[in-house]
Amino acid sequence: MPVMSLLQQQLKSLYGLLSGKQGSNPYGAGSSEQGVTLLECLVAISVVALLGAMITPPLFVAAATRVQNRRAEQAFQLAQSEVDRIRALVARGQHQIENLPAVVDSLDADPPTIPSGFLKSIDETCNTYEDQQIPANQVLPIDITGDCESDFLMQVYRTRSPNEVTEAAGQPAYQPLDFDVGIRVYSVRAEDNLGRLSAEPASLQFTTGEGNQRERPLAVLNSDFKWSDQSGALCNYQNNGGLPCN
DSSP: HHHHHHHHHHHHHHHHHHHHHHGTTTTGGGGGHOOOOHHHHHHHHHHHHHHHHHHHHHHHHHHHHHHHHHHHHHEEEHHHHHHHHHHHHHHHHOOGGGSSOOSSSSOOOOOOOOSOOOOSSSTTTOOOOSSSOOOOTTEEEEEEESSSSSSSSEEEEEEEEHHHHHHTTTTTTOOOSSSEEEEEEEEEEGGTTTSOOOOSSOOOOOSSOOTTTSSSSEEEEEEEOOOHHHHHHHHHHHHTOOOOOO
């Protein structure tokens, strides 16, 4: 019981100190020491709270910036994957007009205004995109998580090859010889702003929120393509040398 009595006395002393009733403290002179100890605790708590208030905002900024940069990296990978797909078509000589992106006047094409009716997903059960040609003013929703919900929006277009109008006339299997491809990948959060989007890349700077990815593309990639029929070139070389062309 001595321990309980001592604890009760300490509680009474602390109550008397907090209420300002010094006379109720049975330890008298020791009250100033108790008060100093309590003041030190209050100061320590204030310092910790101040440090927390100073540190928390930079932590939020760092986390938001890291998320934004991660999305930008994924967007660039999607754009590069589309470039690789088109480059593979050209290398195999399978880049007929219907297999390529829609034609625009220049790489400074207008931003997209509407979503397409397809979904490109890693989940085959909800994937409806089979490399169809998407109009240049549309974006293709892309699902990279397999939940059948779009995570990004991609706009793809190309410039017209020289003499394509005359050479492709009446030739459905015409293959352009020289053209450029432009790709813009937006965050899915930009879907609400279709018709008001910008073509300028999003600024990947420190941010506490989503930055400007609701209006600007996370990735912009332009690539040029040149095709030559290597087998035909070899045939011509053989003919010039007087050899038969198989």
